Amino acid sequence: MDDDRYGCAQATELLAELAVGAIAGEQRADxxxxxxxxxxxxxxxxxxxxxxDGLLQLAPPVEPPAGFESAALARIAVEAAPSPxxxxxxxxxxxxxxxxxxxAAFALVVAVALGAGAVWWRTAADRSLAARTxxxxxxxxxxxxxxxxxxxxxxxxxxxxxxxxxxxxxLLVTISAAPVDGSYRVVLINQDGRRYPxxxxxxxxxxxxxxxxxxxxxxxxxxxxxxxxxxxxxxxx
Amino acid sequence: xxxEALLAGMAAGDAQAATTLVRRYQAxxxxxxxxxxxxxxxxxxxxxxxxxxxWRFAGGYDPRRGGVATWLLSITRNAAIDAVRMRRDQPYEPxxxxxxLDTRSADDGGQERTADADRVRTALRTLPRxxxxxxxxxxxxxxxxxxxxxxEGVPIGTAKTRIRLGLARLRDKLEVHxx
Ligand SMILES: [Zn+2]
Numbered sequence: 001m002d003d004d005r006y007g008c009a010q011a012t013e014l015l016a017e018l019a020v021g022a023i024a025g026e027q028r029a030d031x032x033x034x035x036x037x038x039x040x041x042x043x044x045x046x047x048x049x050x051x052x053d054g055l056l057q058l059a060p061p062v063e064p065p066a067g068f069e070s071a072a073l074a075r076i077a078v079e080a081a082p083s084p085x086x087x088x089x090x091x092x093x094x095x096x097x098x099x100x101x102x103x104a105a106f107a108l109v110v111a112v113a114l115g116a117g118a119v120w121w122r123t124a125a126d127r128s129l130a131a132r133t134x135x136x137x138x139x140x141x142x143x144x145x146x147x148x149x150x151x152x153x154x155x156x157x158x159x160x161x162x163x164x165x166x167x168x169x170x171l172l173v174t175i176s177a178a179p180v181d182g183s184y185r186v187v188l189i190n191q192d193g194r195r196y197p198x199x200x201x202x203x204x205x206x207x208x209x210x211x212x213x214x215x216x217x218x219x220x221x222x223x224x225x226x227x228x229x230x231x232x233x234x235x236x237x
Numbered sequence: 238x239x240x241e242a243l244l245a246g247m248a249a250g251d252a253q254a255a256t257t258l259v260r261r262y263q264a265x266x267x268x269x270x271x272x273x274x275x276x277x278x279x280x281x282x283x284x285x286x287x288x289x290x291x292w293r294f295a296g297g298y299d300p301r302r303g304g305v306a307t308w309l310l311s312i313t314r315n316a317a318i319d320a321v322r323m324r325r326d327q328p329y330e331p332x333x334x335x336x337x338l339d340t341r342s343a344d345d346g347g348q349e350r351t352a353d354a355d356r357v358r359t360a361l362r363t364l365p366r367x368x369x370x371x372x373x374x375x376x377x378x379x380x381x382x383x384x385x386x387x388x389e390g391v392p393i394g395t396a397k398t399r400i401r402l403g404l405a406r407l408r409d410k411l412e413v414h415x416x
Contacts, residue, residue, distance in 0.1 A: 016401040021318075022375035022382050050303060051408045052376050054357050056269060056310040057350070058338040059377075064267035064281060072259050072285040073252070076292045166251055213250070 006034040011041050019048035146217070148235040150225070152179055159207075161235040163217035171198075172211040173225070175233075178203045182228045186210070189222040201225060240305035241298075248295030259288055262306070266313045272337060273317035273377055283320050287313040306350070318379035331370035331388075334377060360410035368403030371396055 159175035246254025386396035
Protein backbone atom coordinates (compact mmCIF):
# COMPACT_ATOMS: atom_id res chain seq x y z
CA MET A 1 0.00 0.00 0.00
CA ASP A 2 1.51 3.29 -1.05
CA ASP A 3 -0.38 5.35 1.47
CA ASP A 4 0.00 2.84 4.29
CA ARG A 5 1.83 4.73 7.00
CA TYR A 6 1.72 1.82 9.40
CA GLY A 7 3.54 -1.46 9.36
CA CYS A 8 2.15 -4.53 11.13
CA ALA A 9 4.17 -3.79 14.26
CA GLN A 10 2.69 -0.31 14.68
CA ALA A 11 -0.80 -1.42 13.74
CA THR A 12 -0.77 -4.37 16.15
CA GLU A 13 -0.08 -1.95 19.00
CA LEU A 14 -3.34 -0.19 18.22
CA LEU A 15 -5.67 -3.04 17.27
CA ALA A 16 -7.01 -3.47 20.80
CA GLU A 17 -7.86 0.23 21.02
CA LEU A 18 -9.57 0.01 17.66
CA ALA A 19 -11.54 -3.07 18.75
CA VAL A 20 -12.95 -1.38 21.85
CA GLY A 21 -13.46 1.95 20.09
CA ALA A 22 -10.86 3.84 22.13
CA ILE A 23 -9.08 5.46 19.21
CA ALA A 24 -10.17 8.47 17.24
CA GLY A 25 -9.32 10.79 14.42
CA GLU A 26 -6.31 10.49 12.19
CA GLN A 27 -4.71 7.65 14.09
CA ARG A 28 -7.86 5.60 13.73
CA ALA A 29 -7.93 6.31 9.99
CA ASP A 30 -4.30 5.24 9.69
CA UNK A 31 -4.84 1.91 11.45
CA UNK A 32 -7.97 1.22 9.46
CA UNK A 33 -6.05 1.88 6.27
CA UNK A 34 -3.42 -0.65 7.26
CA UNK A 35 -6.02 -3.20 8.38
CA UNK A 36 -7.87 -2.86 5.08
CA UNK A 37 -4.79 -4.04 3.22
CA UNK A 38 -3.48 -6.58 5.72
CA UNK A 39 -5.32 -9.90 6.15
CA UNK A 40 -3.46 -10.95 9.30
CA UNK A 41 -4.17 -7.69 11.15
CA UNK A 42 -7.74 -7.89 9.91
CA UNK A 43 -8.17 -11.36 11.40
CA UNK A 44 -6.60 -10.22 14.66
CA UNK A 45 -8.91 -7.20 14.81
CA UNK A 46 -11.98 -9.35 14.14
CA UNK A 47 -11.06 -11.63 17.02
CA UNK A 48 -10.43 -8.75 19.42
CA UNK A 49 -13.67 -7.06 18.38
CA UNK A 50 -15.55 -10.29 19.10
CA UNK A 51 -14.09 -10.32 22.60
CA UNK A 52 -15.01 -6.66 23.16
CA ASP A 53 -18.56 -7.13 21.79
CA GLY A 54 -18.98 -10.16 24.06
CA LEU A 55 -18.67 -7.85 27.07
CA LEU A 56 -21.86 -6.04 26.09
CA GLN A 57 -24.01 -9.02 27.08
CA LEU A 58 -22.95 -8.46 30.69
CA ALA A 59 -25.11 -5.35 30.95
CA PRO A 60 -28.04 -6.32 33.18
CA PRO A 61 -31.34 -6.69 31.29
CA VAL A 62 -34.01 -4.25 32.41
CA GLU A 63 -37.65 -4.33 31.36
CA PRO A 64 -38.39 -1.04 29.59
CA PRO A 65 -41.34 1.14 30.65
CA ALA A 66 -44.85 0.25 29.46
CA GLY A 67 -45.50 1.27 25.88
CA PHE A 68 -41.92 0.74 24.78
CA GLU A 69 -42.72 -2.02 22.34
CA SER A 70 -45.43 -0.12 20.48
CA ALA A 71 -43.33 3.05 20.42
CA ALA A 72 -40.34 1.18 18.96
CA LEU A 73 -42.51 -0.51 16.34
CA ALA A 74 -44.21 2.79 15.51
CA ARG A 75 -40.85 4.39 14.75
CA ILE A 76 -40.02 1.57 12.37
CA ALA A 77 -43.45 1.78 10.77
CA VAL A 78 -43.14 5.52 10.21
CA GLU A 79 -39.84 5.06 8.43
CA ALA A 80 -41.10 2.08 6.45
CA ALA A 81 -44.28 3.79 5.30
CA PRO A 82 -44.44 4.46 1.58
CA SER A 83 -44.31 8.06 0.53
CA PRO A 84 -47.77 9.06 -0.65
CA UNK A 85 -48.10 8.47 -4.38
CA UNK A 86 -50.84 10.09 -6.39
CA UNK A 87 -52.07 8.22 -9.41
CA UNK A 88 -50.78 4.75 -8.71
CA UNK A 89 -53.11 2.19 -10.20
CA UNK A 90 -51.38 -1.12 -9.76
CA UNK A 91 -52.94 -3.78 -11.90
CA UNK A 92 -51.48 -6.50 -9.75
CA UNK A 93 -52.39 -6.19 -6.06
CA UNK A 94 -49.11 -4.68 -5.16
CA UNK A 95 -48.05 -2.81 -2.10
CA UNK A 96 -45.31 -0.60 -3.39
CA UNK A 97 -42.16 -0.73 -5.31
CA UNK A 98 -39.18 -1.00 -3.01
CA UNK A 99 -35.88 0.68 -3.53
CA UNK A 100 -32.43 -0.77 -3.49
CA UNK A 101 -32.31 -1.07 0.30
CA UNK A 102 -35.42 -3.18 0.37
CA UNK A 103 -34.07 -5.38 -2.37
CA ALA A 104 -31.06 -5.95 -0.14
CA ALA A 105 -33.37 -6.73 2.74
CA PHE A 106 -35.13 -9.27 0.63
CA ALA A 107 -31.84 -10.81 -0.31
CA LEU A 108 -31.28 -11.32 3.38
CA VAL A 109 -34.62 -13.11 3.69
CA VAL A 110 -33.57 -15.39 0.89
CA ALA A 111 -30.12 -15.98 2.32
CA VAL A 112 -31.41 -16.74 5.78
CA ALA A 113 -34.24 -18.91 4.56
CA LEU A 114 -31.83 -20.97 2.55
CA GLY A 115 -29.59 -21.29 5.55
CA ALA A 116 -26.56 -20.16 3.66
CA GLY A 117 -25.98 -16.81 5.33
CA ALA A 118 -24.23 -13.90 3.76
CA VAL A 119 -21.83 -16.04 1.83
CA TRP A 120 -24.61 -17.05 -0.47
CA TRP A 121 -25.39 -13.49 -1.46
CA ARG A 122 -21.81 -12.72 -2.34
CA THR A 123 -21.23 -15.84 -4.35
CA ALA A 124 -24.41 -15.27 -6.35
CA ALA A 125 -27.67 -17.07 -6.29
CA ASP A 126 -27.49 -19.09 -9.35
CA ARG A 127 -24.51 -21.25 -8.63
CA SER A 128 -26.04 -22.71 -5.50
CA LEU A 129 -29.55 -22.80 -6.85
CA ALA A 130 -29.08 -23.83 -10.46
CA ALA A 131 -29.40 -27.45 -9.52
CA ARG A 132 -32.46 -26.84 -7.41
CA THR A 133 -34.95 -25.03 -9.59
CA UNK A 134 -38.51 -24.58 -8.42
CA UNK A 135 -37.41 -25.27 -4.91
CA UNK A 136 -39.88 -24.39 -2.21
CA UNK A 137 -38.92 -23.99 1.38
CA UNK A 138 -41.67 -24.00 3.95
CA UNK A 139 -41.25 -21.41 6.70
CA UNK A 140 -43.37 -20.83 9.77
CA UNK A 141 -47.03 -19.73 9.75
CA UNK A 142 -47.87 -20.73 6.20
CA UNK A 143 -45.00 -18.75 4.79
CA UNK A 144 -42.68 -20.14 2.20
CA UNK A 145 -39.85 -19.22 -0.06
CA UNK A 146 -39.75 -20.43 -3.60
CA UNK A 147 -36.92 -20.19 -6.11
CA UNK A 148 -37.37 -20.64 -9.84
CA UNK A 149 -34.75 -20.61 -12.56
CA UNK A 150 -34.94 -17.90 -15.16
CA UNK A 151 -33.98 -19.24 -18.58
CA UNK A 152 -33.62 -18.12 -22.18
CA UNK A 153 -35.79 -19.61 -24.90
CA UNK A 154 -32.89 -21.98 -25.62
CA UNK A 155 -32.98 -23.14 -22.01
CA UNK A 156 -29.80 -21.44 -20.81
CA UNK A 157 -29.80 -20.21 -17.25
CA UNK A 158 -30.00 -16.41 -16.99
CA UNK A 159 -30.83 -15.88 -13.31
CA UNK A 160 -33.22 -16.73 -10.52
CA UNK A 161 -36.62 -15.51 -9.38
CA UNK A 162 -37.39 -15.72 -5.66
CA UNK A 163 -40.89 -15.58 -4.30
CA UNK A 164 -41.49 -15.06 -0.61
CA UNK A 165 -45.05 -15.63 0.56
CA UNK A 166 -45.50 -13.73 3.79
CA UNK A 167 -46.83 -10.46 5.03
CA UNK A 168 -46.04 -8.71 2.77
CA UNK A 169 -45.00 -11.05 0.01
CA UNK A 170 -42.05 -10.40 -2.21
CA LEU A 171 -40.80 -11.15 -5.66
CA LEU A 172 -37.09 -10.74 -6.30
CA VAL A 173 -35.46 -11.13 -9.71
CA THR A 174 -31.70 -11.60 -9.89
CA ILE A 175 -30.20 -11.77 -13.35
CA SER A 176 -26.60 -12.85 -13.66
CA ALA A 177 -26.22 -14.05 -17.27
CA ALA A 178 -28.61 -12.21 -19.54
CA PRO A 179 -27.86 -12.60 -23.26
CA VAL A 180 -28.45 -8.88 -23.92
CA ASP A 181 -28.47 -5.72 -21.79
CA GLY A 182 -31.24 -3.16 -21.52
CA SER A 183 -34.41 -2.42 -19.65
CA TYR A 184 -36.43 -5.65 -19.44
CA ARG A 185 -40.18 -5.46 -19.00
CA VAL A 186 -41.36 -7.78 -16.25
CA VAL A 187 -44.74 -9.48 -16.63
CA LEU A 188 -46.39 -11.88 -14.20
CA ILE A 189 -48.74 -14.51 -15.62
CA ASN A 190 -51.21 -15.89 -13.12
CA GLN A 191 -52.51 -19.43 -12.99
CA ASP A 192 -55.72 -18.21 -14.62
CA GLY A 193 -53.70 -16.93 -17.58
CA ARG A 194 -54.03 -13.23 -16.82
CA ARG A 195 -50.98 -11.10 -17.46
CA TYR A 196 -49.81 -8.32 -15.13
CA PRO A 197 -46.98 -5.99 -16.13
CA UNK A 198 -45.22 -5.09 -12.89
CA UNK A 199 -42.34 -2.91 -14.02
CA UNK A 200 -38.88 -2.93 -15.50
CA UNK A 201 -35.53 -4.42 -14.59
CA UNK A 202 -32.34 -2.73 -15.72
CA UNK A 203 -29.71 -5.16 -16.95
CA UNK A 204 -26.11 -4.08 -17.50
CA UNK A 205 -23.16 -6.35 -18.26
CA UNK A 206 -25.59 -9.26 -18.18
CA UNK A 207 -26.74 -8.68 -14.62
CA UNK A 208 -29.44 -6.84 -12.73
CA UNK A 209 -31.67 -7.08 -9.68
CA UNK A 210 -35.13 -5.84 -8.97
CA UNK A 211 -37.69 -6.52 -6.25
CA UNK A 212 -41.43 -6.03 -5.84
CA UNK A 213 -43.66 -6.22 -2.83
CA UNK A 214 -46.89 -7.98 -3.72
CA UNK A 215 -50.02 -8.90 -1.84
CA UNK A 216 -49.38 -12.55 -2.64
CA UNK A 217 -47.10 -14.62 -4.82
CA UNK A 218 -49.18 -17.79 -4.51
CA UNK A 219 -51.12 -17.28 -7.74
CA UNK A 220 -48.12 -16.67 -10.00
CA UNK A 221 -47.52 -19.28 -12.68
CA UNK A 222 -44.87 -17.69 -14.89
CA UNK A 223 -42.59 -14.66 -14.86
CA UNK A 224 -41.70 -13.24 -18.26
CA UNK A 225 -38.99 -10.69 -18.92
CA UNK A 226 -38.62 -9.10 -22.32
CA UNK A 227 -35.64 -7.03 -23.49
CA UNK A 228 -36.16 -4.07 -25.86
CA UNK A 229 -34.67 -6.27 -28.60
CA UNK A 230 -37.38 -8.87 -27.99
CA UNK A 231 -35.15 -11.38 -26.19
CA UNK A 232 -37.33 -13.33 -23.78
CA UNK A 233 -36.48 -14.83 -20.40
CA UNK A 234 -39.00 -16.95 -18.51
CA UNK A 235 -39.30 -18.59 -15.11
CA UNK A 236 -42.00 -21.14 -14.19
CA UNK A 237 -42.94 -21.38 -10.55
CA UNK B 238 -38.43 -18.81 14.87
CA UNK B 239 -34.68 -18.21 14.91
CA UNK B 240 -33.28 -14.73 15.51
CA GLU B 241 -31.98 -14.67 11.94
CA ALA B 242 -35.40 -15.44 10.50
CA LEU B 243 -36.96 -12.71 12.65
CA LEU B 244 -34.37 -10.19 11.54
CA ALA B 245 -34.94 -11.10 7.91
CA GLY B 246 -38.70 -10.87 8.36
CA MET B 247 -38.37 -7.48 9.99
CA ALA B 248 -36.11 -6.25 7.21
CA ALA B 249 -38.69 -7.36 4.68
CA GLY B 250 -41.36 -5.31 6.43
CA ASP B 251 -43.05 -8.13 8.29
CA ALA B 252 -44.68 -6.50 11.31
CA GLN B 253 -45.14 -9.75 13.18
CA ALA B 254 -41.46 -10.60 12.92
CA ALA B 255 -40.52 -7.10 14.09
CA THR B 256 -42.85 -7.41 17.09
CA THR B 257 -41.38 -10.75 18.09
CA LEU B 258 -37.81 -9.49 17.74
CA VAL B 259 -38.51 -6.36 19.80
CA ARG B 260 -40.28 -8.43 22.45
CA ARG B 261 -37.44 -10.93 22.61
CA TYR B 262 -34.68 -8.35 23.02
CA GLN B 263 -36.19 -5.22 24.51
CA ALA B 264 -35.01 -5.94 28.07
CA UNK B 265 -31.42 -6.54 26.99
CA UNK B 266 -31.35 -3.59 24.58
CA UNK B 267 -32.96 -1.24 27.09
CA UNK B 268 -30.75 -2.61 29.89
CA UNK B 269 -27.58 -1.93 27.91
CA UNK B 270 -28.81 1.54 26.90
CA UNK B 271 -29.57 2.33 30.54
CA UNK B 272 -26.16 1.04 31.63
CA UNK B 273 -24.47 3.44 29.23
CA UNK B 274 -26.62 6.58 29.37
CA UNK B 275 -27.85 6.22 32.97
CA UNK B 276 -31.06 8.18 32.43
CA UNK B 277 -34.30 6.21 31.84
CA UNK B 278 -35.89 8.64 29.40
CA UNK B 279 -32.71 8.85 27.30
CA UNK B 280 -32.25 5.08 27.51
CA UNK B 281 -35.75 4.52 26.20
CA UNK B 282 -35.10 6.78 23.26
CA UNK B 283 -31.74 5.11 22.59
CA UNK B 284 -33.26 1.62 22.74
CA UNK B 285 -35.99 2.56 20.28
CA UNK B 286 -33.36 4.10 18.05
CA UNK B 287 -31.38 0.84 18.25
CA UNK B 288 -34.32 -1.21 16.95
CA UNK B 289 -34.86 1.34 14.21
CA UNK B 290 -31.18 1.05 13.22
CA UNK B 291 -31.46 -2.74 13.31
CA TRP B 292 -34.35 -2.59 10.89
CA ARG B 293 -32.50 -0.13 8.67
CA PHE B 294 -29.21 -2.05 8.60
CA ALA B 295 -30.54 -5.60 8.72
CA GLY B 296 -29.18 -6.16 5.22
CA GLY B 297 -25.68 -5.61 6.59
CA TYR B 298 -25.96 -8.30 9.25
CA ASP B 299 -23.30 -10.93 8.66
CA PRO B 300 -23.99 -14.21 10.49
CA ARG B 301 -20.32 -15.18 10.29
CA ARG B 302 -19.39 -12.36 12.65
CA GLY B 303 -21.62 -13.39 15.51
CA GLY B 304 -25.20 -13.91 16.57
CA VAL B 305 -28.07 -11.49 16.19
CA ALA B 306 -27.94 -10.72 19.92
CA THR B 307 -24.31 -9.54 19.73
CA TRP B 308 -25.05 -7.53 16.62
CA LEU B 309 -28.10 -5.89 18.19
CA LEU B 310 -26.18 -5.05 21.36
CA SER B 311 -23.32 -3.47 19.44
CA ILE B 312 -25.85 -1.35 17.53
CA THR B 313 -27.34 -0.34 20.89
CA ARG B 314 -23.92 0.56 22.26
CA ASN B 315 -23.24 2.77 19.23
CA ALA B 316 -26.63 4.47 19.53
CA ALA B 317 -26.05 5.06 23.25
CA ILE B 318 -22.56 6.47 22.72
CA ASP B 319 -23.91 8.80 20.02
CA ALA B 320 -26.46 10.02 22.55
CA VAL B 321 -23.99 10.64 25.39
CA ARG B 322 -21.38 12.31 23.17
CA MET B 323 -23.71 15.29 23.17
CA ARG B 324 -23.11 15.76 26.87
CA ARG B 325 -19.63 14.68 27.76
CA ASP B 326 -19.89 16.19 31.22
CA GLN B 327 -21.63 13.11 32.60
CA PRO B 328 -19.55 11.51 35.32
CA TYR B 329 -18.34 8.03 34.48
CA GLU B 330 -17.87 5.69 37.34
CA PRO B 331 -15.90 2.64 36.33
CA UNK B 332 -16.37 1.02 39.76
CA UNK B 333 -20.13 1.17 39.42
CA UNK B 334 -20.00 -0.14 35.86
CA UNK B 335 -17.73 -3.01 36.85
CA UNK B 336 -19.99 -3.91 39.74
CA UNK B 337 -23.04 -3.94 37.47
CA LEU B 338 -21.32 -6.17 34.94
CA ASP B 339 -20.20 -8.53 37.66
CA THR B 340 -23.75 -9.11 38.84
CA ARG B 341 -25.34 -12.23 37.50
CA SER B 342 -28.84 -11.29 36.41
CA ALA B 343 -31.91 -13.48 36.54
CA ASP B 344 -32.02 -15.91 33.67
CA ASP B 345 -33.86 -14.30 30.80
CA GLY B 346 -32.25 -15.67 27.72
CA GLY B 347 -31.95 -19.41 28.05
CA GLN B 348 -29.17 -21.59 29.38
CA GLU B 349 -26.84 -21.19 26.43
CA ARG B 350 -26.74 -17.42 26.73
CA THR B 351 -26.35 -17.53 30.48
CA ALA B 352 -23.42 -19.92 30.17
CA ASP B 353 -21.71 -17.66 27.65
CA ALA B 354 -22.26 -14.58 29.80
CA ASP B 355 -20.87 -16.46 32.81
CA ARG B 356 -17.74 -17.34 30.89
CA VAL B 357 -17.17 -13.72 29.89
CA ARG B 358 -17.95 -12.51 33.40
CA THR B 359 -15.47 -14.97 34.91
CA ALA B 360 -12.79 -13.90 32.43
CA LEU B 361 -13.36 -10.21 33.21
CA ARG B 362 -13.00 -10.97 36.91
CA THR B 363 -9.44 -12.26 36.41
CA LEU B 364 -8.25 -8.88 35.08
CA PRO B 365 -6.44 -6.42 37.34
CA ARG B 366 -8.86 -3.62 38.27
CA UNK B 367 -7.06 -0.99 36.17
CA UNK B 368 -7.10 -3.10 33.02
CA UNK B 369 -10.76 -4.07 33.52
CA UNK B 370 -11.72 -0.42 34.09
CA UNK B 371 -9.90 0.75 30.97
CA UNK B 372 -11.44 -1.97 28.77
CA UNK B 373 -15.03 -1.41 29.95
CA UNK B 374 -14.81 2.39 29.86
CA UNK B 375 -13.76 2.17 26.23
CA UNK B 376 -16.20 -0.59 25.28
CA UNK B 377 -19.29 0.77 27.03
CA UNK B 378 -18.72 4.52 27.13
CA UNK B 379 -16.73 4.94 23.93
CA UNK B 380 -13.95 6.77 25.76
CA UNK B 381 -10.60 7.11 24.02
CA UNK B 382 -7.29 6.16 25.64
CA UNK B 383 -6.65 9.88 26.17
CA UNK B 384 -9.97 10.36 27.97
CA UNK B 385 -9.46 7.25 30.07
CA UNK B 386 -6.00 8.44 31.03
CA UNK B 387 -7.40 11.81 32.09
CA UNK B 388 -10.17 10.23 34.17
CA GLU B 389 -7.87 7.71 35.83
CA GLY B 390 -5.08 10.24 36.34
CA VAL B 391 -2.49 8.31 34.32
CA PRO B 392 -0.53 9.17 31.15
CA ILE B 393 -2.14 8.25 27.82
CA GLY B 394 0.53 5.59 27.23
CA THR B 395 -0.48 3.82 30.43
CA ALA B 396 -4.13 3.88 29.44
CA LYS B 397 -3.23 2.38 26.04
CA THR B 398 -1.24 -0.37 27.68
CA ARG B 399 -4.07 -1.22 30.06
CA ILE B 400 -6.50 -1.56 27.18
CA ARG B 401 -4.12 -3.71 25.15
CA LEU B 402 -3.12 -6.03 28.00
CA GLY B 403 -6.66 -6.24 29.35
CA LEU B 404 -8.22 -7.22 26.05
CA ALA B 405 -5.43 -9.70 25.26
CA ARG B 406 -5.91 -11.36 28.61
CA LEU B 407 -9.66 -11.57 28.15
CA ARG B 408 -9.13 -13.23 24.82
CA ASP B 409 -6.67 -15.74 26.26
CA LYS B 410 -9.08 -16.65 29.04
CA LEU B 411 -11.95 -17.13 26.63
CA GLU B 412 -9.83 -19.15 24.21
CA VAL B 413 -8.74 -21.59 26.87
CA HIS B 414 -12.39 -22.43 27.43
CA UNK B 415 -13.11 -22.63 23.71
CA UNK B 416 -10.37 -25.12 23.10
ZN1 LIG C 1 -0.67 -5.92 9.46
